Amino acid sequence: AQSVTQLDSQVPVFEEAPVELRCNYSSSVSVYLFWYVQYPNQGLQLLLKYLSGSTLVESINGFEAEFNKSQTSFHLRKPSVHISDTAEYFCAVVKTSYDKVIFGPGTSLSVIP
Amino acid sequence: DVKVTQSSRYLVKRTGEKVFLECVQDMDHENMFWYRQDPGLGLRLIYFSYDVKMKEKGDIPEGYSVSREKKERFSLILESASTNQTSMYLCASSFLKAGSYGYTFGSGTRLTVV
Numbered sequence: 001a002q003s004v005t006q007l008d009s010q011v012p013v014f015e016e017a018p019v020e021l022r023c024n025y026s027s028s029v030s031v032y033l034f035w036y037v038q039y040p041n042q043g044l045q046l047l048l049k050y051l052s053g054s055t056l057v058e059s060i061n062g063f064e065a066e067f068n069k070s071q072t073s074f075h076l077r078k079p080s081v082h083i084s085d086t087a088e089y090f091c092a093v094v095k096t097s098y099d100k101v102i103f104g105p106g107t108s109l110s111v112i113p
Numbered sequence: 114d115v116k117v118t119q120s121s122r123y124l125v126k127r128t129g130e131k132v133f134l135e136c137v138q139d140m141d142h143e144n145m146f147w148y149r150q151d152p153g154l155g156l157r158l159i160y161f162s163y164d165v166k167m168k169e170k171g172d173i174p175e176g177y178s179v180s181r182e183k184k185e186r187f188s189l190i191l192e193s194a195s196t197n198q199t200s201m202y203l204c205a206s207s208f209l210k211a212g213s214y215g216y217t218f219g220s221g222t223r224l225t226v227v
Binding site (some may be wrong): 009034036041042043044045048049090094101104106107111 | 117119122139148153154155156158161171203205214215216217219220221
C-alpha cells in the first residue's frame with residue numbers, strides 16, 4: 001500500500017534560519033506530489049505541487065521542494081523562515097493512475113522569534 | 114474567490130445524537146471528500162463522491178454516512194455520535210478525481226462529543 005512518511009513531527013527553528021521538512025513516499029509507479037499548509041484553526045491550503053517537468057518547484061511565499069525519484073523524496077525547504085510560517089505542513093502523494101490522495105501525518109513547524 | 118464552506122466551525126454534541134456536517138463548494142467541482150484529522154494520524158478519508166447521488170467509502174467509513182443530493186453540497190452524517198468521533202472534520206473538493214490539481218479545503222469543523 002502506498003504511504004507517506006514525514007520524519008519529523010515537530011520542527012522548531014529560529015526566525016530567519018533555514019528549514020527543511022522531510023517527506024518520503026513509497027511507490028513504484030509515477031506519482032504527483034503536494035505540500036499543503038494548515039495555519040492554526042484553518043483548513044489546508046495547497047502550497048506547491050509536482051506533476052511533471054522540472055523537479056524543483058516553488059511557492060509564492062519562498063518555499064521550494066525538490067522531487068527526487070531515486071530517493072522517493074519530496075523535501076520542503078525555505079532559506080529563511082518568518083514567524084508567519086508557523087503552521088502544520090502535510091506532504092501528500094497520488095498515483096498518476098487516478099488514485100486517491102494519501103496524506104502524511106504532518107510536521108508542525110514552530111518559528112521562534 | 115472560490116471556496117469550500119463548512120457550516121460550523123465548532124460543534125458540541127451529546128453521545129447518541131445524530132449529527133449533520135454540511136459542506137458547500139462554489140467551484141462546480143464534481144469531486145468532494147470528507148476527512149477527519151487527528152493529532153499524529155494526519156488526515157484520514159471517510160467518504161468521497163465523484164458525482165451527484167454517488168458515494169464511495171474511504172478508509173474509515175464506520176459510524177458515518179454521507180449524502181450528495183446536489184453537486185455543490187456534500188453532507189457528512191454521524192448516525193449516533195460517540196466520544197471517539199471527537200475530531201476535526203475537513204471537507205474538500207477537486208476538479209479532477211485524484212486531485213491532480215490539488216484539493217480545495219474548507220476551514221474545518223471541530224466536533225466535540227460529550
